[in-house]
Amino acid sequence: MGAGWAWVLTTVLAASPEPKVVSPLVKVRPGVAVQGAAEARLSMARGECEAAQVVLPGNIERVTAQPLALKGPGSxxxxxxxxxxxLKVTTPSNSQGQPGPWPDALVPVETPGERSLPAVLYVEVCAPAEQEPGTYRGELQxxxxxxxxxxxxFTVEVQPFTLPATASLPTSxxxxxxxxxxxxxLSPESPEARSLLRTYARTLLEHRVSAHGMSMAGPPVRFEKGRAVVDFRSYEEEMAxxxxxxxxxxxxxxxxxxxxxxxxxxxxAEKVAYFRAFADYFRSKGWSAQLFFYAKDEPKPEDVPLVRAQSARARAAGNIPVLVTAPLDDALRGSADILTPTLNCFFPRSGPETCRRVMxxxxxxxxxxPGSKVWWYQSCNSHGCNGGPIADASAERAYTGWASYMVDHPxxxxxxxxxxxxxxGVDGELYFDTVFAYNTKDPWKDIFEFGGNGDGTLFYPGTPSRLGTKEHQPVVSLRLKHIRDGLEDYEYLHLLAKLGDPQGAQALARRLARSGYEIEQDVEKWEQVRKDMTTRLRQRWENSEYAKRPGVRP
Incomplete structure (x- = not known):
């Protein structure tokens, strides 16, 4: 989450020859002065990861680092x-972005950099759920x-409260x-590709994100007297x-x-039988994941009959929830069990329309x-779908300030x-893709899609030729780290409410974001909210059953 910072010896980095520690909420760019500290101070829950950025002085090509170990009362x-x-941005996502280099991919430390660009290390510490609370110290060499x-x-304060391993907010x-x-x-049929896919999905899970799609292969099925006989072995091997x-x-x-x-x-009839077998199998395994059928994405008026037919089949199969990515639409009324509009559809705003039905x-x-759920998702409406600032000032304003996964946004x-x-109080978040640019271009050079830098792409392909490694691996982005940190923010607020302070949790959330387009951008204010959340949670936790019964998890 990158909070709990005690900024000391604050200085302008460009004026200092020593390494400086910078909040992960700051994107360090060439020629832009940022403030930092001489040491890193992190606070984290058990079951949480926190990070600091270390900016090295001078023009540096190669960096090596000793393993950072932090010793304290526990392991x-x-x-x-x-x-x-x-990443070199050519066309800004909108007026909040700028052309030029932006930090995003997190590569191995030894990967050479350009001397004209800042040398910035992203240093992440994770505390297991069983970690002994207390203060841990070490030095980065x-x-x-x-x-x-x-x-x-580095000083790390491990708090006594614990975040759940499985995210409390459903995502897909x-x-x-x-x-x-x-x-x-790679060939998609190769064992290497399938192993790599699992690594990508595991990386998402490490960042509190669940995935859909994966191999996209439906399990083999045959039909006997109206019954679907499904071979789930390959699906189970992949997903279990x-x-x-x-x-x-x-x-x-x-x-x-x-x-x-x-x-x-x-x-x-065959589709209904197959869906019924799929749902029965899933329930028989006792899996707790929310099962759903993803109907046609962003249906147009001509797609209404298809969506209605999909919905009818899914329900006939045993009430499988149907997810539809659309705002409330009378033509689709009753077809969606998980209605999923874009973020823009929830927050009224003056100016040009960015959602046809805001509510x-x-x-x-x-x-x-009754029983319906509401998810949401980001689209190019969070930055404007054409790329670059819009000439019409009112239209440009309508597409600025929104929560955004773009590289060149704060x-x-x-x-x-x-x-x-x-x-x-939304029930879940959908996002259409995390590797979209892999299909169209070299992501290391360009991930501009749908008018934004990074729309649908949160990874970079870590090939041996690019990284100098023996094996292929996913390269995570700073943005995926920020998404994870936001989901940890959610866990803090959710836990605080669960421990009896829902009003306090709501007030803290409003200090960070008052609406989808009114988001606090002052880093120090974000850090202060984190401190306040930690203080309240610690007080509540120490008086809770979880503190009295250490084996009990929230």
């Missing part, structure tokens, strides 16, 4: 280190172009075996570890799962059948969806 904490790579620089002291972000394979130059918590030491699990369509089911979530729920906008979800 030694270790840190993960990356070097920030820069770094060499820049083979010369030692001053060590950077897209990823595809075929996109991953294309980005890495994500639903059963076997991939990460924390036991984290996916929160959602989509029913995969199947081309072998051709008639309505606060409290009112929207009154228009839906980190606070990248992080805001978690607090916004808590503030609004």
């Amino acid at each position: 030694t904490l270790t840190a993960s280190l990356w070097r920030e790579a820069f 770094v060499k820049a172009d083979a010369k030692a620089v001053a060590p950077v002291p 972000f897209g990823i595809s075996l075929y996109s991953v394979s294309r980005g890495h130059g 570890p994500f639903f059963e918590g076997g991939l990460l030491p924390s036991g984290a699990r996916f929160t959602t799962a989509e029913v995969r369509d199947n081309r072998q089911a051709r008639t309505d 606060p979530i409290s009112k929207l729920r009154t228009q839906l059948p 980190a606070t906008l990248n992080r805001a969806m978690g607090p916004l979800a808590f503030l609004s």
